[in-house]
Amino acid sequence: MKAKKVVMLVVVALVLFYVITKPGPAAQLVQDLLGWLRDGAEAIIVFVQNIFA
Numbered sequence: 001m002k003a004k005k006v007v008m009l010v011v012v013a014l015v016l017f018y019v020i021t022k023p024g025p026a027a028q029l030v031q032d033l034l035g036w037l038r039d040g041a042e043a044i045i046v047f048v049q050n051i052f053a
Helices: 002-021 023-052
Strands: none
């Protein structure tokens, strides 16, 4: 259980370090991830629409 907590703290620390030291690329990464999620959701919607069309 302690190892899991330590790993989580290290991950959070690395993310914070990246955001603080490189805010521009960090913001672009978040935008890219959100775009990927949006594209995936749209693809699923089209798939379901085609099933029931």
